[in-house]
Amino acid sequence: MITHAILKELEGVVGIDNLLTSRANLVCYSYDAAGQSFMPDAVVLPANTGEVSEIVRLANKYRLPLIPRGAGSGFAGGSVPVKSGIVIHLSRLNKILEIDNENLIAVVEPCVVTGVFQDEVEKLGLFYPPDPASLKFSTMGGNASTGAGGPRAVKYGVTRDYILGLEVVTPTGEIINTGGKTVKRATGYDMTRLMVGSEGTLGIITKLIIRLIPLPEGKKTMTAFFRSAEDAARTVSDIIKSRIVPTTLELLDKNTLACVKENLGMDLPEETSAMLLIEIDGDPLILDRQAGKIRDACRKNGSIEFNVAGNKEEADTLWKARRGASPSMLKFWPGKISEDIVVPRNKIPGMIRRLDTISDKHNLTIASFGHAGDGNLHVNIRVDKKNAQEMKRAEEAIKDIFRATVELEGAISGEHGIGMSKAPYLKMQLSETEIGMMKAIKKALDPNNIMNPGKIFD
Amino acid sequence: MITHAILKELEGVVGIDNLLTSRANLVCYSYDAAGQSFMPDAVVLPANTGEVSEIVRLANKYRLPLIPRGAGSGFAGGSVPVKSGIVIHLSRLNKILEIDNENLIAVVEPCVVTGVFQDEVEKLGLFYPPDPASLKFSTMGGNASTGAGGPRAVKYGVTRDYILGLEVVTPTGEIINTGGKTVKRATGYDMTRLMVGSEGTLGIITKLIIRLIPLPEGKKTMTAFFRSAEDAARTVSDIIKSRIVPTTLELLDKNTLACVKENLGMDLPEETSAMLLIEIDGDPLILDRQAGKIRDACRKNGSIEFNVAGNKEEADTLWKARRGASPSMLKFWPGKISEDIVVPRNKIPGMIRRLDTISDKHNLTIASFGHAGDGNLHVNIRVDKKNAQEMKRAEEAIKDIFRATVELEGAISGEHGIGMSKAPYLKMQLSETEIGMMKAIKKALDPNNIMNPGKIFD
Numbered sequence: 001m002i003t004h005a006i007l008k009e010l011e012g013v014v015g016i017d018n019l020l021t022s023r024a025n026l027v028c029y030s031y032d033a034a035g036q037s038f039m040p041d042a043v044v045l046p047a048n049t050g051e052v053s054e055i056v057r058l059a060n061k062y063r064l065p066l067i068p069r070g071a072g073s074g075f076a077g078g079s080v081p082v083k084s085g086i087v088i089h090l091s092r093l094n095k096i097l098e099i100d101n102e103n104l105i106a107v108v109e110p111c112v113v114t115g116v117f118q119d120e121v122e123k124l125g126l127f128y129p130p131d132p133a134s135l136k137f138s139t140m141g142g143n144a145s146t147g148a149g150g151p152r153a154v155k156y157g158v159t160r161d162y163i164l165g166l167e168v169v170t171p172t173g174e175i176i177n178t179g180g181k182t183v184k185r186a187t188g189y190d191m192t193r194l195m196v197g198s199e200g201t202l203g204i205i206t207k208l209i210i211r212l213i214p215l216p217e218g219k220k221t222m223t224a225f226f227r228s229a230e231d232a233a234r235t236v237s238d239i240i241k242s243r244i245v246p247t248t249l250e251l252l253d254k255n256t257l258a259c260v261k262e263n264l265g266m267d268l269p270e271e272t273s274a275m276l277l278i279e280i281d282g283d284p285l286i287l288d289r290q291a292g293k294i295r296d297a298c299r300k301n302g303s304i305e306f307n308v309a310g311n312k313e314e315a316d317t318l319w320k321a322r323r324g325a326s327p328s329m330l331k332f333w334p335g336k337i338s339e340d341i342v343v344p345r346n347k348i349p350g351m352i353r354r355l356d357t358i359s360d361k362h363n364l365t366i367a368s369f370g371h372a373g374d375g376n377l378h379v380n381i382r383v384d385k386k387n388a389q390e391m392k393r394a395e396e397a398i399k400d401i402f403r404a405t406v407e408l409e410g411a412i413s414g415e416h417g418i419g420m421s422k423a424p425y426l427k428m429q430l431s432e433t434e435i436g437m438m439k440a441i442k443k444a445l446d447p448n449n450i451m452n453p454g455k456i457f458d
Numbered sequence: 459m460i461t462h463a464i465l466k467e468l469e470g471v472v473g474i475d476n477l478l479t480s481r482a483n484l485v486c487y488s489y490d491a492a493g494q495s496f497m498p499d500a501v502v503l504p505a506n507t508g509e510v511s512e513i514v515r516l517a518n519k520y521r522l523p524l525i526p527r528g529a530g531s532g533f534a535g536g537s538v539p540v541k542s543g544i545v546i547h548l549s550r551l552n553k554i555l556e557i558d559n560e561n562l563i564a565v566v567e568p569c570v571v572t573g574v575f576q577d578e579v580e581k582l583g584l585f586y587p588p589d590p591a592s593l594k595f596s597t598m599g600g601n602a603s604t605g606a607g608g609p610r611a612v613k614y615g616v617t618r619d620y621i622l623g624l625e626v627v628t629p630t631g632e633i634i635n636t637g638g639k640t641v642k643r644a645t646g647y648d649m650t651r652l653m654v655g656s657e658g659t660l661g662i663i664t665k666l667i668i669r670l671i672p673l674p675e676g677k678k679t680m681t682a683f684f685r686s687a688e689d690a691a692r693t694v695s696d697i698i699k700s701r702i703v704p705t706t707l708e709l710l711d712k713n714t715l716a717c718v719k720e721n722l723g724m725d726l727p728e729e730t731s732a733m734l735l736i737e738i739d740g741d742p743l744i745l746d747r748q749a750g751k752i753r754d755a756c757r758k759n760g761s762i763e764f765n766v767a768g769n770k771e772e773a774d775t776l777w778k779a780r781r782g783a784s785p786s787m788l789k790f791w792p793g794k795i796s797e798d799i800v801v802p803r804n805k806i807p808g809m810i811r812r813l814d815t816i817s818d819k820h821n822l823t824i825a826s827f828g829h830a831g832d833g834n835l836h837v838n839i840r841v842d843k844k845n846a847q848e849m850k851r852a853e854e855a856i857k858d859i860f861r862a863t864v865e866l867e868g869a870i871s872g873e874h875g876i877g878m879s880k881a882p883y884l885k886m887q888l889s890e891t892e893i894g895m896m897k898a899i900k901k902a903l904d905p906n907n908i909m910n911p912g913k914i915f916d
Contacts, residue, residue, distance in 0.1 A: 102695050102804035103833075104703075125701055147644040158642055160651075161619065174891040181802040184616055184834045184872040186605040186655055187887050188914055189896045193618075193651030197644055214701035237560050243583055243672035245562075285743045344639040346560035375561075376642045414642040429645050433632040437903055438647045444902040445895055456646055 002041035002086070006062055010044055010086070013054045018045040018092075029069065029087045033134075034077035034421050040067065040087040047092050049167060049175055049206040055088055056204065057173035059450045066450050068200040070111055070142030073134040075338065076419025078146055078199045082454040090141060093206060096120055105164060105181050106210045110141020117210075127215040129156030132415065133326065141205045147197030149415030151248040154373030155281075158415065160196045167207030168195055171446035181209055194441075199417050200452040202445050218284035219247070220291050221315035224298040225272045225305045229253045229368075232274040233349040236372045238297040239278070240345065244290050248279035249373025250322050253352070256329065256369040256380075260321045263328035269305045276372070277322045325369045326378075333367075335385040337394055341405045342376040342414030354404040355379065362397040364390070376414035402428050423458045460499035460544070464520055468502055468544070471512045476503040476550075487527065487545045491592075492535035492879050498525065498545040505550050507625060507633055507664040513546055514662065515631035517908045524908050526658040528569055528600030531592040533796065534877025536604055536657045540912035548599060551664060554578055563622060563639050564668045568599020575668075585673040587614035590873065591784065599663045605655030607873030609706040612831030613739075616873065618654045625665030626653055629904035639667055652899075657875050658910040660903050676742035677705070678749050679773035682756040683730045683763045687711045687826075690732040691807040694830045696755040697736070698803065702748050706737035707831025708780050711810070714787065714827040714838075718779045721786035727763045734830070735780045783827045784836075791825075793843040795852055799863045800834040800872030812862040813837065820855040822848070834872035860886050881916045 011019045020026065020043040031037040041064070046052045059066040065085025072079050081087055093109035096117060100106065101124055108117060115135040118128050131150035132138055138148070144166075149158040165179030168191075179185060179192035195202055226232040232251055239246065252260070254273040261268055268275070276298070280290050291308055298306050309315035329336055343351050352368070359366040365382040379401060383394045402412045402425050412429050413422055426435060439457060442449070469477045478484065478501040489495040499522070504510045517524040523543025530537050539545055551567035554575060558564065559582055566575060573593040576586050589608035590596055596606070602624075607616040623637030626649075637643060637650035653660055684690040690709055697704065710718070712731040719726055726733070734756070738748050749766055756764050767773035787794055801809050810826070817824040823840040837859060841852045860870045860883050870887050871880055884893060897915060900907070 100802075100804075101699060103802045104698065105802075147648075149642045149644075153642055160648070170891065170895065176889055176892045176895070178892065180869060181867050182800045182833050182869060182872070184607045184611055184800045184829075184832050185869045186607075186871040186873055186875045187869050188655075188876060188884065188893070189660075189899060190605075190618070190651045190655050191892065191895065193648045194899075197646075197648050202647075214703060240562065241559060245672060283741065283744045286741045342640045342642045344558075344561045344563075346558075371642075374641050376640075409639050411638060411640060411643045411645050413644040414640070415644055417644045418646060426646060431634055433628065434634045434636065434649060435646070437628065437634070437649065440902040441647060441652075441899055444898040 002064060006058070007042060009058055010042060010055065013051050013058070014044045014046055029089065030081065032072040032077060032079045033075050034080065034419065036077055036080060036420065038080050038082050039084060040081040041084050043087045043089055045089050045092055049169060052088065052169045052204055052206055053173045053175055055086070056169050056171065059086060060172060060448055063448055064450060065453050067452050068204045070139035071137050073138040074142065074146055074419060075340065075416040076413065077421045078417055078419035078455055080420055082420050088204065099124060099126070101126060103181055104212045106212055108140050108208050108210060110205050110208065111139045114138055114140055114143055121212055122215055125215050126212040128162065128210060128212055130159045130162060140208055144196050144205055144208060145198065145200050146417040147415065149376065151250055151371055153371060154249050155245045155247045160193065162211045163192060163196055163208055164211050165209035166192050166195055166205050168203040168205055170203045171451045179209060183211065197417065199419060199455050201442060201455055202451060216281035218287050219279060219281045220287045221309040221318050222278045222291060222294060223307045223318045224276045224278070224303040225269045226274040226301065226303055227271050229274040229352045230349045231301045232276050233352060233372060235276060235297050235301040236348065237346050238300060239294055242293050242297060244280065244293055246278050246373060247281045248277065250277040250370065251372035252321060252325055252369040253367060255365060255367035256325050257321070259328040259332050259367065260324050263331055264320060264324050266321060272304060275321060277318060329367060329380055333380065333382040335383050337381040337383055337398070339379040339398060339401060340376070340414050340416040341379060341401065341410055341412060342374070343405060343408045343410030345373065345375045347408040347410065348372055348375060348377070350408055351377065351404065355401065358397050358400045358404070361400070362393040364393060364397055375410065418456045420455055423456055426456065426458065460522060464516070465500060467516055468500060468513065471509050471516070472502050472504055487547065488539065490530040490532050490535060490537045492533055492538065492877065494535055494538060494878065496538050496540050497542060498539040499542050501545045501547055503547050503550055507627060510546065510627045510662055510664055511631045511633055513544070514627050514629065517544060518630060518906055521906055522908060523911050525910050526662045528597035529595050531596040532600065532604055532877060533798065533874040534871065535879045536875055536877035536913055538878055540878050546662065557582060557584070559584060561639055562670045564670055566598050566666050566668060568663050568666065569597045572596055572598055572601055579670055580673055583673050584670040586620065586668060586670055588617045588620060598666055602654050602663055602666060603656065603658050604875040605873065607834065609708055609829055611829060612707050613703045613705045618651065620669045621650060621654055621666055622669050623667035624650050624653055624663050626661040626663055628661045629909045637667060641669065655875065657877060657913050659900060659913055660909060674739035676745050677737060677739045678745045679767040679776050680736040680749060680752060681765045681776045682734045682736065682761040683727045684732040684759065684761055685729050687732040687810045688807045689759045690734050691810060691830060693734060693755050693759040694806065695804050696758060697752055700751050700755060702738065702751055704736050704831060705739045706735065708735040708828065709830035710779060710783055710827045711825060713823060713825035714783050715779070717786040717790050717825065718782050721789055722778060722782050724779060730762060733779060735776060787825060787838055791838065791840040793841050795839040795841055795856070797837045797856060797859060798872050798874040799837060799859065799868055799870060800832070801863060801866045801868030803831065803833045805866040805868065806830055806833060806835070808866055809835065809862065813859065816855050816858045816862070819858070820851040822851060822855055833868065876914045878913055881914060884914065884916065
């Protein structure tokens, strides 16, 4: 438990204005987008890497849990102080330090908002592809820590693929620089990639070196409506087989579309049970030809309707249903449980069949939407959290969903991480040996287990 | 030291035909492309992952060094048995197990030759970009272990960027599967990326899951000649600034060209002091326009001559000088010392100036060529290995080169790894803290330090 003396020491590091201890303040840092709440003992807002390092040393000295936090937009509870302790909010490390258009790299502090960073580099004709749905408020450091993805991953990969180097405060308070400003680098173990996705359990990211690419000159947005999710999923495979890798290949299933329709009053074609949102980018010269091939793939698989946006406004209209999916569902299913699974792209039809069976078996309504192009589905279970008996069935359904995911060579988290909420299920994904190796690394680097304890490992 | 009894146990695992102990055989496994030689106690050629696992358990039981080996084409001595022990040659694990054109992935065993694998996937219209110069004989497992790169890295990245998952026999003989058949996956620490580039010190790769992309439809090859390496280097920056990322952007300096000219009897334009080889790929519709922009960048920087290949044969002619660089130099500089440094792309002019100074200071001839597009230069020092005094000067020059590289935010190994030959210099690159963390990971995963001891860390 934290003492007055320790608080005084923390105050000595960050100053009285950057140490929060009032109950009102602590509540604000007790939860994240996962919705579970645990009270921290204190919250500190360091001004720079040096202060972060001092805070880590104090946490070590007094064996206090330290929980790094960005925007708190994670869906797995990665930034929640499950074992209380000190929340270290990096909000003041929020500067874009460098955008270098000769080397196509940028250097940013962890609490630069992802969307803001994207706008800045695009002004220079550069492109940072990763686009988690939370990009308007989530941070570069948070995206790196959770291994965030997004719709564009099918063509461009995820956050992990754009991080060349890091400045990290280690669990013992040292400051290290991993990787660097070059794509090539073969100098020992890949500490950068080890830190990325480690959800704050191996250190605190205080700086990121980001790889950029030239901004594609053109973009084309399409939608197609199908009588079944399987028709849509087969279309996804056919598009890839035609050697086109779209920027975005999103699927909305029947129950998702029902919510969207009701909430946004959209009229969809008769008999629609699934929708694909497809976006391609690149040189305008080739987009039309690719759009033609995509239209053919949709028709071949019995699309009811196919639309191509002629301009930005029409594109926004086509995006309306996809953007409205999550909010619409939240409106009608306030207590929904969301999972984030990923399977090999061509296993999506199989996964959809499994989800139907699971929904029947447990007498639950399940709606799925997400990134069909990379096999990443967001599976939503409609529940009334006050109905204990229904919650019990949902729990069983989640286990079945994860079991099916692993059987289909997928993963129980595609882009949200394990955090707190999925830790109990990690054993379904990884062997005891692999979990043991991860724990051994954790112990080797964080001997006092102060860095975000209670996450990833149950 | 290995005993007759231990040899008998090894024979029990792999069979008498796959255990090599004769001096003649051992000599063949005592060196790699780095040219230094240390005799192993025995060589085993396992047939499958199960046998690999049994061998690792034996090595643990008797505390014997175990040195995984692919084609032995590494330039850093990564596969040399510096502390003797058992060389585990994976040559029998050489099958392409799966090429999946719906998920754009492949599964291969470690001793599939990289070039063979590329040919196979290209037959299906797919593309595996990493292209180390050794690809005709080096292996997928070796490329992964060293973090190999190649000329195409400027556009497509390195081996690391194409490995989605691994089957690994851990240092204690367990078999684990890291990652998987999806690009997205956020389930704990990135063990795949930790293994990649670890040079056989953290386990033995027995299977690789590879990410593929569609094969680009067209390609265009160009060369440009310049009066100075700096003109060429400035051209590189201008091409990137014009938002074109070529597949390949290779630089040959004056001394390299002299060797090539003499060896291949090529005639180069008057006053040539540097050459760029530039290749772009993609949709044929856009290649001409890009080639035009590249020509403009070359002219702007005072190119003496600019050539575009009209067909495959002409392209091969343009590649002649680049392909001939290393062999030509070896012919005239048999005792040359080669280094593999990388700096941020726009620091190449600065690095070239530093190399000139270093060559004057130590009275040595230095020739550089390589991947200007990603800042990766192969620096060759002409030495007579019998001339002890010259070798001493070369040693000092190497230290100066590495010092300059680090000052310019580069790395002392771009794509060859640290292995044995660069271990003494790792301290120039990484802080004691970072090296300490790497050693802690090594100790946590390989408590008996049997996996490729004496590599990476001095």
